[in-house]
Each structure stands twice: as C-alpha cells, then as structure tokens.
Amino acid sequence: MRDPVYLDYNATTPLDGRVLEAMLPYLKEHFGNPSSATHAYGWSAEAAVEAAREELAAAIGASPEEIFFTSGATEADNWALFGTLGPGDRLVTSPTEHEAILESALALARRGVEVVLLPVDRHGVVSPDALREALGEGAALVSIMLANNETGTVNPVRELAEVAHEHMVPFHTDAAQALGKLPLDVGVLGVDMMSLSAHKCCGPKGVGALYIRRRPRRVHPAPLLYGGGQERGLRSGTLNVPGIAGFGRAATLAAESLPGEAERMRDLRDLLWRELSGRVPDMLLNGDPERRLPNTLNVSFSGVAASDLLAELTAVAASSGSACASSDPGPSHVLLAMGLGEERARSSIRLSLGRFTTREDVLRAAEDIVRAVGTLRTLSG
Numbered sequence: 001m002r003d004p005v006y007l008d009y010n011a012t013t014p015l016d017g018r019v020l021e022a023m024l025p026y027l028k029e030h031f032g033n034p035s036s037a038t039h040a041y042g043w044s045a046e047a048a049v050e051a052a053r054e055e056l057a058a059a060i061g062a063s064p065e066e067i068f069f070t071s072g073a074t075e076a077d078n079w080a081l082f083g084t085l086g087p088g089d090r091l092v093t094s095p096t097e098h099e100a101i102l103e104s105a106l107a108l109a110r111r112g113v114e115v116v117l118l119p120v121d122r123h124g125v126v127s128p129d130a131l132r133e134a135l136g137e138g139a140a141l142v143s144i145m146l147a148n149n150e151t152g153t154v155n156p157v158r159e160l161a162e163v164a165h166e167h168m169v170p171f172h173t174d175a176a177q178a179l180g181k182l183p184l185d186v187g188v189l190g191v192d193m194m195s196l197s198a199h200k201c202c203g204p205k206g207v208g209a210l211y212i213r214r215r216p217r218r219v220h221p222a223p224l225l226y227g228g229g230q231e232r233g234l235r236s237g238t239l240n241v242p243g244i245a246g247f248g249r250a251a252t253l254a255a256e257s258l259p260g261e262a263e264r265m266r267d268l269r270d271l272l273w274r275e276l277s278g279r280v281p282d283m284l285l286n287g288d289p290e291r292r293l294p295n296t297l298n299v300s301f302s303g304v305a306a307s308d309l310l311a312e313l314t315a316v317a318a319s320s321g322s323a324c325a326s327s328d329p330g331p332s333h334v335l336l337a338m339g340l341g342e343e344r345a346r347s348s349i350r351l352s353l354g355r356f357t358t359r360e361d362v363l364r365a366a367e368d369i370v371r372a373v374g375t376l377r378t379l380s381g
C-alpha cells in the first residue's frame with residue numbers, strides 16, 4: 001500500500017535533504033560545544049551557529065545580533081510573554097492564537113497580569129480599530145500572530161504594530177507559520193519581537209528563534225532560562241548546533257524559493273478546493289478567502305464529524321487543527337472564536353500543503369476525501 005498523501009504541513013514538515021546535509025557535519029566530526037573557546041572543536045561549532053544566525057537574519061531582514069536561538073516557537077512565545085510581563089501589567093492578544101500564547105497568557109493571568117482578548121471577525125482577522133480601542137487603557141505588550149496555524153488567516157500585522165507603537169506599546173508576533181509561505185521582513189512589519197520555528201519550513205524539530213528588535217529597542221525581555229549565559233546572557237543552555245545549522249539553511253531555502261513556491265502552493269491548494277467543491281455538496285471554507293497562507297485549506301463538511309472523516313481517509317494524512325491539541329476531541333478554539341457554531345467547528349478539517357506536495361498528490365487526496373465524505377453521509381443519511 002502506498003503511503004498516504006501528507007497534507008499536514010502546518011503540523012510539521014519533512015526535512016529537506018539539503019537541510020540534512022547542512023546538519024550532518026555537526027552531528028558527526030564537528031561535534032564541539034560552541035561555548036568552548038579554547039580549541040578548534042568549539043570554534044567550528046561556534047562558526048556554524050554564527051553562520052546560521054546570519055542566514056536566518058538575512059531571511060527575515062534582521063541583523064544577526066537580533067536573533068536568539070531557542071528550542072522552538074513555543075519557547076520563543078513563552079519568552080516574549082513571561083520575559084516582559086509581571087503582576088499589574090496588561091497583555092493584549094487574540095483568542096485565535098496558538099496554545100503557546102494562550103496558555104502562557106492564562107498562566108500569566110494567574111500571576112496577576114490582566115489579559116485582554118481582542119475580538120476577531122468571522123474570518124479570524126484582528127482589526128487595527130479593535131486594537132486601538134483596547135489600547136485606550138494602555139498595555140505593556142501586544143501579541144498578535146502573523147498567520148493562523150489552523151485556518152491560515154493572515155493578520156494585518158504591519159498596521160497592528162503601528163497602532164501599538166502609536167500607544168508606545170511594544171508588539172510581538174508569532175510568525176511560526178509564515179516562514180517560507182509569506183514574505184517576511186521585520187523592517188516592513190515593524191514588529192519588536194517575532195517567534196519562529198524551524199520545523200514548519202522543512203527544517204529540524206526542536207529549534208526556533210526569538211527576534212528582538214535593537215533599534216529602536218522597545219523591549220528587554222528577561223531570560224526564561226538561566227545558566228551558562230549563552231545567547232548574550234539571554235538564553236542559557238548549550239546550543240543545538242546541528243539544529244541551528246539546519247535552521248539557517250532551511251531559512252535561506254525558504255526565503256530563496258519565495259515567491260515562486262508560494263504561487264505553486266496556492267495553485268495546488270486552489271486545485272484541491274476546486275476538485276472538492278465541484279464534487280462535494282455543503283462544503284464551506286473556514287478562514288479568510290483572500291488574506292490566507294497559500295498552503296492552507298480549512299473546510300467544513302456539514303453533517304460529517306471531522307474525527308470520523310479523518311479516520312475514514314485512507315490516502316490522506318490531515319488533521320482537524322492544531323497538532324498539539326489533536327488528542328483533544330473538543331472543537332477548535334480558533335473556529336469558535338470566529339463565531340462558527342460548535343457543529344461546524346466539529347466538522348472542519350485542515351489540509352495543508354508544502355514543498356513536496358505534487359499535483360498527483362492533490363488529485364489522489366481529493367479522490368479519497370470525496371469518497372470518504374460520501375461514505376459517511378450515506379451511513380448517517
């Protein structure tokens with residue numbers, strides 16, 4: 001039997017072979033600790049980390065000193081929030097954020113931080129006006145994601161950051177889903193902090209970064225991890241050298257392949273939509289039809305529970321939303337926040353494509369989804 005078509009790129013991506021090549025030397029002969037300043041093993045590891053820092057910085061329009069490597073976007077999100085907020089502070093964020101933000105906000109609320117969740121429209125977009133209104137009462141930090149992992153909806157981050165700055169409030173964005181799918185330039189976006197993750201763009205798992213703007217420097221997040229003082233004293237712990245080397249390469253490849261790759265993914269995603277909508281009645285798109293990641297298609301099949309559909313599919317690997325929460329059978333918090341009813345939220349699946357998805361994959365996946373929805377509707381009808 002053939003492997004199912006992988007349409008869960010927003011959960012994680014396969015490692016690009018070129019990324020693996022960049023990592024291998026640091027898993028083998030160049031195994032040194034980049035903090036070892038007294039010998040060549042340490043120097044070559046350090047050189048790899050600094051080269052990757054330059055690559056990542058170039059991919060997002062930052063300077064290398066603004067990049068701090070972490071264990072992933074979860075850590076970067078936690079750091080951005082816990083490092084800047086304390087009792088009595090006000091955090092303004094949105095209800096469609098990833099759990100890495102929402103659960104951090106919840107934990108901070110228990111420590112006396114006031115958390116304000118902005119409303120989103122029915123496509124999941126946060127409006128600059130809603131932010132302006134919330135900032136009338138001031139805040140210590142605004143955190144709004146760039147692109148949603150479940151629906152692909154893209155927020156107007158540049159405008160939102162401008163509103164925050166009009167009120168002298170620093171702005172953080174979780175851009176874990178954006179690298180390799182959207183043009184990503186911190187100068188254009190104007191954000192003060194940005195979370196990134198390597199495994200969302202054909203890099204390795206367990207490595208990410210927090211970008212912290214230097215000029216003007218509006219935030220000085222305190223460390224989350226204390227110890228040997230790596231990452232200029234702000235993030236202690238021996239660096240994941242092979243992971244970081246892979247992240248640098250993955251970021252360069254992602255940046256180089258845009259915009260052609262975004263267009264290719266959008267064409268395939270739209271082909272999938274046409275194949276399905278032409279053959280399956282009562283299918284609805286979730287998320288913004290226009291302001292959306294080019295690889296993401298979140299759809300509801302009315303009367304069909306997503307959990308049943310995912311189990312019925314034999315040729316497609318997909319999910320009903322965030323991978324972190326997919327053992328939880330509850331409806332997506334993102335879709336509920338968009339005002340979609342519980343029934344619709346429970347009948348939604350996320351199909352996310354990527355670098356290695358082909359036209360043949362899309363046609364094979366569409367065939368299986370059409371069959372599975374038909375089978376389930378016949379059974380329940």
Ligand SMILES: Cc1ncc(COP(=O)(O)O)c(C=O)c1O
Nearest residue numbers: 072073074098100149174176197
């Ligand atoms: C929007 C968003 N933020 C944060 C994360 C967490 O990233 P990581 O797996 O690198 O911790 C993910 C992915 O799971 C994500 O999609």
